[in-house]
Amino acid sequence: MGKIYVLDTNVLIQAPYAPCCFEENEVVIPLVVVEELDGLKKADGERGANARSAIRLLESLRGRGDLLNGVRLSTGGRLRIEKNFVNVTLPADLPEEKSDNRILKVCKGLSESAGGNDPVILVTKDLVLRLKASILGIPAEDFTTEQIGPDDASYSGRAEVYLPEELVKDFKKSGVPLSCVYQTDADGGHIIPELVENEFLILTPDCSGKKTLLGRVERERIVPLSFKKSKPYGITPRNVGQYFMQEALMQSAEKAPLVIIKGMAGTAKTFYALAVGLEKVYNCASGEYRRIIISRPNAQFDDDIGFLPGDEQEKIAPLMRPVIDNLEQLLDSDEENRYENEMLLTDRINEVFERGIIQTEALNFIRGRSIVKTYLIIDEAQNMTPNQIKGIITRAGKGTKIILLGDPRQIDRPFLDERTNGLSYAAKHMKGSPLCWQITLSAEECERSALAMDAVKRL
Numbered sequence: 239m240g241k242i243y244v245l246d247t248n249v250l251i252q253a254p255y256a257p258c259c260f261e262e263n264e265v266v267i268p269l270v271v272v273e274e275l276d277g278l279k280k281a282d283g284e285r286g287a288n289a290r291s292a293i294r295l296l297e298s299l300r301g302r303g304d305l306l307n308g309v310r311l312s313t314g315g316r317l318r319i320e321k322n323f324v325n326v327t328l329p330a331d332l333p334e335e336k337s338d339n340r341i342l343k344v345c346k347g348l349s350e351s352a353g354g355n356d357p358v359i360l361v362t363k364d365l366v367l368r369l370k371a372s373i374l375g376i377p378a379e380d381f382t383t384e385q386i387g388p389d390d391a392s393y394s395g396r397a398e399v400y401l402p403e404e405l406v407k408d409f410k411k412s413g414v415p416l417s418c419v420y421q422t423d424a425d426g427g428h429i430i431p432e433l434v435e436n437e438f439l440i441l442t443p444d445c446s447g448k449k450t451l452l453g454r455v456e457r458e459r460i461v462p463l464s465f466k467k468s469k470p471y472g473i474t475p476r477n478v479g480q481y482f483m484q485e486a487l488m489q490s491a492e493k494a495p496l497v498i499i500k501g502m503a504g505t506a507k508t509f510y511a512l513a514v515g516l517e518k519v520y521n522c523a524s525g526e527y528r529r530i531i532i533s534r535p536n537a538q539f540d541d542d543i544g545f546l547p548g549d550e551q552e553k554i555a556p557l558m559r560p561v562i563d564n565l566e567q568l569l570d571s572d573e574e575n576r577y578e579n580e581m582l583l584t585d586r587i588n589e590v591f592e593r594g595i596i597q598t599e600a601l602n603f604i605r606g607r608s609i610v611k612t613y614l615i616i617d618e619a620q621n622m623t624p625n626q627i628k629g630i631i632t633r634a635g636k637g638t639k640i641i642l643l644g645d646p647r648q649i650d651r652p653f654l655d656e657r658t659n660g661l662s663y664a665a666k667h668m669k670g671s672p673l674c675w676q677i678t679l680s681a682e683e684c685e686r687s688a689l690a691m692d693a694v695k696r697l
Contacts, residue, residue, distance in 0.1 A: 242266055242352065244320075244345050246362035247274040247337070248653055249381045252623050254291035256361075259383040262314040264356070268344040269321040270337050272296070283602045284626060323347025328374070338367050345376045363653035384624040385657050390666040391646070394678035395498075396438040396482060397421075399431055403445040409453065413461035434670040436494075438482040438677060452481055457672075464489070470517035471568055473510065479679040480506060486675035487514040490526065491611075491639035494675045496631065498642045498665050501679030504686030507643040508617050509564045515613045516568060519595055527613040527637070529594055532561055534617045535601045535626070535651075558598045561617070562587060565596075601626065610635035619661040620644035621651045627660030 241263040278289035302309040308318035326343040349358040360378040371378035399419040420428045441451040453460045465488040475481045515530040619642040668674035
C-alpha cells in the first residue's frame with residue numbers, strides 16, 4: 239500500500255526538488271499551491287528563485303504527460319496536480335478562501351475518496367497548518383529530507399581521549415597512530431573511540447595525568463596543533479575551544495577551505511574569525527587572500543533589500559553593526575582607553591572598508607558569483623536554508639576559505655529549526671570531509687563578560 243503526500247507551498251519554496259524525494263509514493267500538489275508559486279515567481283531573492291525552480295520542474299514533468307492524471311517520476315513514484323474537492327466541507331471556523339484551508343480540503347477529500355486504503359499525509363513546514371490538520375484527523379509532518387538526526391546535531395567536532403604515557407613524546411614530535419588512543423567505560427574498561435577526519439582531541443596521558451595535550455585527527459593519525467602558539471592580530475586563545483577554532487581558521491584555504499563554527503553568543507566566533515582574517519590580509523606577505531567578505535543572512539532583510547533607500551552598503555549597514563562592534567575591539571587593542579577618541583576609532587574602521595580590505599555584502603548578492611582568493615565569513619548562518627548553504631559553498635573559487643558561524647538554537651527565520659537550518663545541514667553532510675573543519679564551542683567558553691557567563695548558567 240502506497241502513501242499519498244500532499245505538498246504545501248512552503249516546502250517547494252525551501253526545497254524546489256521536494257517532489258522527487260518521496261520514493262515510490264504518490265505526490266499531490268494542490269492547484270492552490272501552483273497559484274501561490276505563480277504569485278511568488280517574480281519575488282526577489284531566494285523565494286522567487288525557488289518558486290521559479292519549482293515551476294520549471296513542473297513544466298519539465300508536463301512533457302511526460304497530463305499532470306492532472308499524473309506522471310511518473312524517476313524515483314518510481316507519481317506526481318499529479320489536484321484541482322478537485324472544492325466542495326469538501328470544513329468546520330465553520332476555517333474560512334474556505336484561505337489558501338491553507340484549501341489545501342486541507344484537498345487532503346480531506348483525498349482521504350475520503352481513498353477510503354483508508356492509501357494513507358494521505360500533508361507535508362508542510364507550517365506548524366499552525368500541521369496543528370489544524372491534526373484537529374481534522376489528517377496526518378501531517380515536516381519535510382524531513384533535509385532534516386538532520388539527533389546524533390548529527392550532537393556532534394561537537396571534538397572529543398576527549400587517553401594517550402599512553404610512553405607515547406607523549408612521539409605525539410609532540412610527529413603525532414601518533416589513531417589506534418593508540420582510547421576512552422573508558424563506566425567499569426574502567428578501554429573503548430576504541432569512533433573518530434572522524436579533522437576531529438579535534440583533548441588527550442590526557444593515562445598514567446601521570448599530566449597537563450592535557452591538544453591534537454587533531456588527520457589520515458589515521460593524531461597530530462599536534464600547528465598554530466597553538468599563534469597570536470592572530472595580537473589575539474591569544476583563552477580556552478580550549480578557541481585553540482581549536484584558531485587552528486581551523488589559520489589553516490590555508492587549500493587545506494581547510496570550509497570551517498564550521500557553532501556556539502552560543504559570546505564565544506567569540508565572529509571576533510576570532512575577523513581577527514584571523516585581518517591577520518591574513520594585513521600581515522601575510524604572501525597575499526594569501528585578496529580581501530575579507532562578510533555577510534549576515536536575515537529573513538526579512540534578504541527579501542526586502544531592493545526596497546530600502548541608498549546603495550548596497552547603506553542598505554546592509556544596520557545588519558553589519560555587530561561586525562563593527564568586533565572591529566572596534568580588534569583595531570584598538572587598548573582596552574582601557576579604546577573609546578576615549580571615538581573619531582579616531584571611526585576613522586580606522588572606515589579606512590578598512592574604504593581600502594576594500596573588508597567588504598560587506600547581502601547574501602542575495604553573493605548568489606551566482608565565483609569568489610576567488612577571498613576570506614568569506616557568513617555570520618548567523620543558522621538563518622540560512624540548506625539550499626542557500628549549498629549555493630554559498632559551491633560558489634567557492636580557487637584560494638577561497640568559507641567560514642560558517644552561528645548558533646543552531648537561535649533561529650530567527652520562519653520554517654527553520656535546530657535540525658532543518660542550513661548550518662546544521664552543512665555540519666552533518668560535511669562531517670568527516672578532509673576539506674571541512676568544524677568545532678562547537680561550549681557555554682563554559684563564553685568570553686563576553688561575567689554577566690553573560692552568569693546568565694548562561696542561570697537563565
